[in-house]
Structure formats: structure tokens, C-alpha cells
Amino acid sequence: MSTADGSGATGTRERIVLAASRLMQRQGYDGTGIKQISTEAGATFGSVYHFFPGGKRELAVAAIRHGDQEFGDFLREELDRVDDPAEAVAACARTLAAGLRASDxxxxxxxxxxxxxxxxxxxxxxxxxAAAFERWRGLVAERLRRSGLPDADARELAATVVSALEGAEFAAQVSRSEEPLLTTGRQLARLISSYR
Amino acid sequence: MSTADGSGATGTRERIVLAASRLMQRQGYDGTGIKQISTEAGATFGSVYHFFPGGKRELAVAAIRHGDQEFGDFLREELDRVDDPAEAVAACARTLAAGLRASDxxxxxxxxxxxxxxxxxxxxxxxxxAAAFERWRGLVAERLRRSGLPDADARELAATVVSALEGAEFAAQVSRSEEPLLTTGRQLARLISSYR
DNA sequence: CACTAAATAGAACGATCGTTTTAGAGGAGT
DNA sequence: ACTCCTCTAAAACGATCGTTCTATTTAGTG
Known part of the structure; x- marks a missing residue:
């Protein structure tokens, strides 16, 4: 079977994708070597090219798709924990800030x-x-629509929320402070609240 | 004299910083080689290490400081072209979008x-x-204060504006579409307008 | 058991990386 | 003319890069 099954032991291929995603998240594409990925994944050099004949680029695509799903799951879960959509987005920013600090x-x-x-x-x-961004925008838009916002407003707000969270996360990372994320979360909540 | 003077001919050191800034902007730190920088700058290999004994890292710091000033000048100039601060931020986003498209x-x-x-x-x-982000936030905050907003509000808004524009620019770049920037600009304008 | 395919293991390749080193060219000051 | 110092020029270094290649081990099927 070619696709990953849901068996108990973590497959080698999955471990490689996980390591690649985590390392490239921290060091970027060019800053991460395949050797480092294989070591971190507990796999051998040959295994990487066995599962990803396309080399580093194919591996990067798989890593991005993994990050896509990971952040998508986070968004879906976090946005459903609070009733008020504005407060939900602010809570999202707070959780991101806490996670960022936790990882130093x-x-x-x-x-x-x-x-x-x-x-x-x-x-x-x-x-x-691009597909990841598009998916995240769709998730947020759906959540806003569910709260009663018209489709056009929900789409515009969703694009803004995703972009702003993205930028605030980077600003927080480089400033080594939760503040940009917390501030942006508060202002996004205010913006969303202004729509009803 | 150690610092750059304002003489006519573009100095070698300045050309190196310019090339480094532009190349790293497109390819990132690890994706840009010193050899490529020297070639692009029309300088020789030795010149780079003559002006930047600290090597690639020192060069990267100089490139970031150049980008800091460049984007700071853009912000200051663009924000002063329109009276209404909300409309000024939206115009900012539009200009960024146009520039992004122009560079393919x-x-x-x-x-x-x-x-x-x-x-x-x-x-x-x-x-x-981090210093660059801090400066940009200060510039936007000053502009908002000049329009009559209380200091606390101006600071919160400025942090949100810078983060959101940053994130939207990246979203637009990866999506190859002006939309994320234009949308974010519109929503930021609405947010700012809600403060008076 | 033999046969086959998947997966693992690691040596080897050419290329490029950042850096160091040494040598030469161009002017300014005495 | 001679010296000093900035700047240019390029060779050379070890290290690491992504990739390819060849064996070896493991697992599944007849």
C-alpha cells in the first residue's frame, strides 16, 4: 500500500515529514539539510530518497502540507471553543503567543x-x-458565517484575520515578546465586533 | 572617514549592502551566497570581506538596517500623502500591492x-x-497621534497595522495576488475609523 | 524453501558554501 | 622617491550541500 495507514507504530515516512516540517519551520528551506532531517527523524539517508524521490523540494511540499493541516486543525479547534467569534479570534492569538513563548x-x-x-x-x-493560506481563510470565513455574518463580510474578515495573525506571529517571534500577537488579537476582535 | 558620505559616485560598500539587501529579500539569508552578492554588486570577493570583516552575518545586519530605513521612508512618505489616517493606511497597502505585482x-x-x-x-x-519593527510601529503611532488619537490607542493600532501589513504582504506574495493586501488595507481603514 | 519487492544503510560524487590568506594596484602625505 | 594605508583581486582551504549509486537487510508471496 502506498498511502500511510493508521497502524500503531509511527511509520518512517511520517517521521521524516514531521522532522522536515519542524526543522524547516525553524531554519527555513535552505537552512535545513537533508542529513539533519534524517538524523532528527531517526531515519537513514537512503530512506529519505526512497520515500521522496523528488528530493528536497518534494520533501518541502510534504512538510508544508503537514503544517497546513496542523495549523488548520488548530484553527478549527480553537475557534469552536468560544461562542463569540471576535473573542474566539482573540483567544486564538493568545494561544499562539503562549506556544511561541513556550518554544523560546x-x-x-x-x-x-x-x-x-x-x-x-x-x-x-x-x-x-498558497493552498494552505486559502484553506485557513476558508476555515475562518466559515466560522464567521456560522455566526451570522454575510458571506462577503466573512470572506474579507477572514483574509484579514489570517494575514494579521501571520504577521503578528512573525513580529512576536522576532521581537521575542507576546505583545504583537496579543495586541493584534484584541484589535481583530474589535474589528469583528464592529460588524454587528 | 568611516561612515558613508554623500558623494556622487556610489561607493562599493553601498553597492554591496544594496545587493545583499535585495538578494536576501528574495532568497533569504541561507539562500543567498556571498559570491552572488559580490557579483551582483559589481564588486570583488575580497572587497566584501574588506568592508565586512564579520562576514555574512555582519552583512546581513547591514542589509536589514538598509531595509529598515527603506521601508521606514516609504511609510513616512506614504502616510503623509492623505489627510485621513485610515485612508492613508489603505493607500499604503495599495502601493505595496502594486509594487509586489510589479516585481512579479x-x-x-x-x-x-x-x-x-x-x-x-x-x-x-x-x-x-526587532529594531526595524519597533521603528515602524513608532512611525505609524506618531502619525495616528498626529490625527488626534490618544497615545494608548495609537500604539495598539500601530502594532496591529504593521503586523497586518507584514502578514498580508507575505500572503499576497505567496498567493501571487494583490487581494490579501487590498483586503487587509480596507479592513485596517475600517478599524482605524472606528476610533473616532 | 526460493523469489521478489520494499526498505535500510552508507559510501562516493561534483559542486558550492563561508572563510582565510596572500599578493598586487592606486593614492596621499612626508 | 619612498612609505603607509585603503581597496581590489584571486587562489586555496576544509566543510557541507543535494544527489546518485550500490549493497544489504527485511518482509511478504508462491
Whole structure:
């Protein structure tokens, strides 16, 4: 069978994707070597090229797709914990800030660092990152629509929320402070509240 | 004299910083080689290490500081062209979007790509990027204060504006579409307008 | 048991990386 | 003319990069 099954032991391929995603999240595409990935994953060099014949670029696409799903799950889960959508977005920002601090400011957005810089050279990577952004916007928009906002407003707000959270996470990471994320969360809540 | 003077011919050192800033903006820190920088700058290999004995890291710090000033000048200039601060921010986003498209989506924020990935390893780079963000927030806050907003509100809004524009620029770049920037600009304008 | 395919293991390749080192060219000051 | 110092020029270094290649081990099927 080619696709990953849900068996108990973590497959080698899955471990490789996980390590690649985490390392590229911290060091970027060019800053992460395949050797480092294989070591971190507890796999051998040959295994990486066995599962990813396309080499580093194919591996980066898989890593981005993993980050896509990971952050998507986080968004869906976090946005459903509070009734008020404005407060839900603010809570989202708070959780992101706490996680960033917990990692000592190393783990930012799992897609940004991987895509930045390599996107211009590899269209496949750029497309995977674009798909992630599009999905996240859709998730937030759906949540806002569920709270009664018209589709057009929900879409505009969702794009703003995703962009702002992304930028605030990077600002917080580079400033080593939760403040940009917390501030942006508060202002996004105010903006959303202004729509009803 | 050690600092750059304002003489006519573009100095070698200045050309090197310019090339480094532009290349790292597109390819990131690790994706840009010193050899490529020297070639692009029309300088020789030795010249780079003559002007930047600290090597690549020192060069990256200089590139970030250049981008800091460049984007700061852009902000100051663009925000002063319109009376209404909300409309000024939206205009800012539109100009960024147009510039991004004009470069065929290659030239994003001059600081983001350089700092991302290398910031964890090199504290000097992280600090230079943090200083840039701080300065930009100050510029926007000053503009908002000048329009009559209380200091506390101006500061919160400024942090949100800078973070959101940053994130929207990256989203637009990776999506190869002006929309994220235009949408974010509109919503930021609405948010600012809600403060009076 | 033999046969086959998947997965693991690691040596080897050419290329490029950042850096160091040494040598030469161009002017300014005495 | 001679010296000092900035700047240019390029060779050379060890290290690491992504990739390819060849064996070896493991697992599944007849």
C-alpha cells in the first residue's frame, strides 16, 4: 500500500515529514539539510530518497502540507471553543503567543519559513503554501458565517484575520515578546465586533 | 572617514549592502551566497570581506538596517500623502500591492526574508529585525497621534497595522495576488475609523 | 524453501558554501 | 622617491550541500 495507514507504530515516512516540517519551520528551506532531517527523524539517508524521490523540494511540499493541516486543525479547534467569534479570534492569538513563548520563540508559522525564499525558485512549494493560506481563510470565513455574518463580510474578515495573525506571529517571534500577537488579537476582535 | 558620505559616485560598500539587501529579500539569508552578492554588486570577493570583516552575518545586519530605513521612508512618505489616517493606511497597502505585482511577486518585505530562519542562530540579526519593527510601529503611532488619537490607542493600532501589513504582504506574495493586501488595507481603514 | 519487492544503510560524487590568506594596484602625505 | 594605508583581486582551504549509486537487510508471496 502506498498511502500511510493508521497502524500503531509511527511509520518512517511520517517521521521524516514531521522532522522536515519542524526543522524547516525553524531554519527555513535552505537552512535545513537533508542529513539533519534524517538524523532528527531517526531515519537513514537512503530512506529519505526512497520515500521522496523528488528530493528536497518534494520533501518541502510534504512538510508544508503537514503544517497546513496542523495549523488548520488548530484553527478549527480553537475557534469552536468560544461562542463569540471576535473573542474566539482573540483567544486564538493568545494561544499562539503562549506556544511561541513556550518554544523560546523558535517555532513560528510552520509554512512561512519553509515557503519564504524558496517559493520563487520552486513553483510547487509556492502553490502548496498558497493552498494552505486559502484553506485557513476558508476555515475562518466559515466560522464567521456560522455566526451570522454575510458571506462577503466573512470572506474579507477572514483574509484579514489570517494575514494579521501571520504577521503578528512573525513580529512576536522576532521581537521575542507576546505583545504583537496579543495586541493584534484584541484589535481583530474589535474589528469583528464592529460588524454587528 | 568611516561612515558613508554623500558623494556622487556610489561607493562599493553601498553597492554591496544594496545587493545583499535585495538578494536576501528574495532568497533569504541561507539562500543567498556571498559570491552572488559580490557579483551582483559589481564588486570583488575580497572587497566584501574588506568592508565586512564579520562576514555574512555582519552583512546581513547591514542589509536589514538598509531595509529598515527603506521601508521606514516609504511609510513616512506614504502616510503623509492623505489627510485621513485610515485612508492613508489603505493607500499604503495599495502601493505595496502594486509594487509586489510589479516585481512579479518576488520582492516582499526586505526584512522578513532575511531575518526568518537565521534569527534563531544569530542574535544580532534578530535584534536588527526587532529594531526595524519597533521603528515602524513608532512611525505609524506618531502619525495616528498626529490625527488626534490618544497615545494608548495609537500604539495598539500601530502594532496591529504593521503586523497586518507584514502578514498580508507575505500572503499576497505567496498567493501571487494583490487581494490579501487590498483586503487587509480596507479592513485596517475600517478599524482605524472606528476610533473616532 | 526460493523469489521478489520494499526498505535500510552508507559510501562516493561534483559542486558550492563561508572563510582565510596572500599578493598586487592606486593614492596621499612626508 | 619612498612609505603607509585603503581597496581590489584571486587562489586555496576544509566543510557541507543535494544527489546518485550500490549493497544489504527485511518482509511478504508462491
Amino acid at each position: 520563540w523558535t517555532d513560528g508559522c510552520p509554512v512561512t519559513a519553509t515557503a519564504l525564499g524558496s517559493a520563487t525558485r520552486a513553483p510547487e512549494i509556492q502553490q502548496a503554501a | 511577486w518576488t520582492d516582499g518585505c526586505p526584512v522578513t526574508a532575511t531575518a526568518l530562519g537565521s534569527a534563531t542562530r544569530a542574535p544580532e540579526i534578530q535584534q536588527a529585525a
